[in-house]
Every structure is written in structure tokens, then in C-alpha cells.
Amino acid sequence: MAFGFFKKVEAADLILHNGHVFTQNPELPWASAVACKGEEIMTVGNFDDMSGIINDDTQIIDLNGKYVFPGFIDIHRSPVLKVFEGRYADLSECSCPEDVAEAIREWTEENPDSEIVFGYGYRDDLKPEDNPEDEESASAKFLDEVCPDRPVLLLCANCIDCWTNSAADRIIVETAEEECVDTVTVGYVLNLLIPFDFDAVEESVRLEIADLADKGFTSVLNLQSPDYFESLYQDSIIGLYNEGQLRQRFFGSYFMNRPLLPNGLIHRLMARRTNCLELGNMIHAEMLNLYLDNAASPVPFSQEALNAILEDVCDKGFGIFLEAIEKEDLMMAYAALEYVRSKGYKSVFVIASDYELSSEDAADLIYWESAFKTWGTNVFSPGSLTGSVASVEEAIDHLTVDAAAVVGMADRLGSLEAGKLADMAVFDENLFELDLKLLPRVHADMTILGGEVVYDADAENDIEMYNLMASQQL
Secondary structure, eight states: OOOOOOOOOOOOSEEEESSEEEOOOTTSOEESEEEEETTEEEEEEOGGGGGGGOOTTOEEEEOTTOEEEEOEEEOSOOHHHHHHTTSSEEOTTOOSHHHHHHHHHHHHHHOTTOSSEEEEEEOGGGSOOOOTTOSSOHHHHHHHHHOSSSOEEEEETTSSOEEEOHHHHHHHHHHHHHTTOSSOOHHHHHHHSOOSOHHHHHHHHHHHHHHHHHTTEEEEEOOSOOHHHHHHHHHHHHHHHHTTOOOSEEEEEEEEOSOOOHHHHHHHHHHHHHHTGGGTTTEEEEEEEEEEOTTTOSSOOOHHHHHHHHHHHHHTTOEEEEEEOSHHHHHHHHHHHHHHHHTTOOOOEEEEOSOOOOHHHHTTOSSGGGSEEEOOOOTTOSSSOOTTOOSHHHHHHIIIIIHHHHTTOTTTSSSOOTTSBOOEEEESSOGGGSOGGGGGGOOOSEEEETTEEEEEHHHHHHHHHHHHHHHHHO
16 A cells, blocks of 8 residues: 655735745845735745745735835834823923923913823933931922922833822822832832823824824834833733734833842843743843933943843843944944953844044954944834935845844844744835835835734725714714
């Protein structure tokens, strides 16, 4: 008896065909079709060659000549700060305690219904000095004069200090006693005096991710937001993830703008990583975002402290996104890069700065080419591109393969190849034929995340039209 052994061929879940697929794969730059299985790309090529992986359950989308690109990755903004913009008193421009007081007065007048007055961004050196003979803290007395009738909570730019007034202090003390809390931390205070409406925040998150999907973004790296803000944003996107409505991968980063003890920092990074372990490839917490501006910082970094922090961070496998503001900061960043590379660490190391090293400055640096170099970030920018890119080709590279390297996912994102995650953006026009300045204004026809269509412009327009007609009938 003869036995035949046949290998079962799996069918694709989704196939896009009859289009122009830009792959970012040098071996096959353009194709006409792409097939997906689960959340990964199954094959890229010609539709005629895919008959063997089609069955009755395969979803087939005719592109009708449209253009497919790898899903864009935003690595220069903060969707988190954008969502919270206007929901707190911005104290980042305050240069003295009186400026803080004025900012709080203005915010309380403009937000009379807010139960808690919350501000963020004051510098470390602005806090009023305590009087040893006075049991009441100087910050409480100072803020009582500004706003005595509502709890006031101000979070420092370093994200580890805060000011509170007497009304807030009473709530904190009473609750801590009831809960038998021995040590009151800033995290405890923030979770107790919750200054935001969660439903309103979640709705803003929905709008933000919808706007990103409309522009073809399937991943975003968050930068320069306090851990508290990011954790609230994450709560919202976890809810959307559980509902199957998340439209981008979220790459979180722990923001640090002053030296911290390495042990405490590593503890925070590890806790964030643990919280994301069950969320697959959708929500990540694998990066330290270090903001280096020693000239303006009340607590500047020394080279030794920076080296020690980054060595411990690399030892635990975290990536580094280091923003260097002045030329001296940039030189310190490269010295730290040289240090961790000399120790054998190959972690992702991004240096963002508006300065560039001269050939003379770089002459003695052995490892400087191993860092990914990009321009300084603008967290409130409406788009991920600036005047730093010179061509559409460079812009597409920056939004795909380069950005994938920045978030540590070069082997999974950035190009359309078999085995990579099936993140794609579909456009009506060939982006390479656009004027560069028009590129940030384009709208995607469709956005695909992990092999699932998460944004369809036609369907979205139909929903908007239905809602408009329904509202008119009412």
C-alpha cells in the first residue's frame, strides 16, 4: 500500500490585490498584492500566485489601483500630552513662584466647575522654602492664598515632587490614616486626588487614535509626558484594546529629566514592562525617554551619573531615547553612548537633537554610528515630520523603516515582508509623486493593523452621514 503525505496549506485571512504595494524590501520594492494570516504578513507578490492560499473564509479586498505603504510610525510627538492639553494649568513657562500663582489664578477662573485644581510643569527650584518654626508647609500656605476653597495639586516637571494646599492636605492625611498608609508618595497623592474626568479623557483618546489612523499611522511612540499621564492614557487604550477598537500600537516611554537613583528607576521600568506583558504587540513599555538640558536644569546630570543610569537601563534590555538640547548635552549623550557600547550593550540608542556633530567632534568616537540620530522632538506638533526631511523618499523612510528601528521593532515593523506584522496604510494616490509639503496633509483611504482593517474612510464617512441625518430628524 502506498501512503501519500500531504502538507496542509493554510489559507490567508486577508488579501489586498490589484494595487501598488510599496514594500520597503530592497529585494522586491513593489508588488501588486499582499496576503495576511492572523496578525502577520503571509506573502507579498502577485495575486495570480496566491490561489493556493484562498478559501471561502478569505477576505479579498480589491484595491482598484490604490497604493499600499507600510503603516506609518510616529516618533516625534506625544499623543498623551495632546489628550491632556487644556485639562491642567501649564506651569512650564513659570520662572518664579509668583508666575505659578498667576497661572493657577487664571486657570481657576477659567475652570470654575473643576473640583480639583491641577497644574503640571513647574521647575524644581521654584518651591517656596519651608519655615522650620511653622508646622504648615510653605507650599500649602502659598497655594492657600491663591486658591483656599478647592484642593490644589501641582506636579513638578521632574514628576517626583508636588505642591498641595491645605484643602488637599486634609484629604490626603485623613485618607492615609484610614488606609493605614505609612509613607505618602506622589503616586499615592495623584491616585487619590484624581483631577481628570475619565470619560472625557477616553473620548479624547478615541479622537486622537482616529485622527492618527486617518493619516495612516499604525504605531506611535509617546515622549515627554509624566508617567501619571501616560498611565491614564494607557487605561483608556487598554479599554479600547479589550473592545477590539484600538487602531495603533502604543510604545510608551518613561520620562526622566533629572538624575534618579538607578535602583528606583529600574524598579519603575520593570513595573511598567510587567503591566504590558499580556497585551501582545499592541502596548509596549520598553524605553527610557531621557531629556538632557543641563544648562536649564536645577539638578544637572554629571557624566558619571548619566553613564551609571544608562548602563543599568541597558543591562535590563530597555531602549533609550535621549533628547539632547544644547551642544554640550549632545557631547555628553555621545560620551554615554560610547560608555555603554564599550560595556558590550547593544540596546536601541536614539539621540534626538537639533545639533549635529562635526567630523572633528566625531573623529574620536568609535561607536557614534551605532546610534540612531534624529532631530529634536516637538511633542505638540500636529505631525511627525518637520523641515528636517529633504524629500518624500526620506520622509517615507523616516516614517517606516527608520521609525521601526527607533522603537526596537525593525524585525517586525517598517516594511511589508513575510513574517512581519501586517500593519499597512492604503492611499488613493502615490505618495512619492506628492510635493513634500503636502505629505503631512494626506488622508489614508484605509488603515490595517495586525491584519485587521481598523479604519476605512468610506465606512467612516457613511457613519458620519447617518449620524448627521439622524440628528436632523430629531
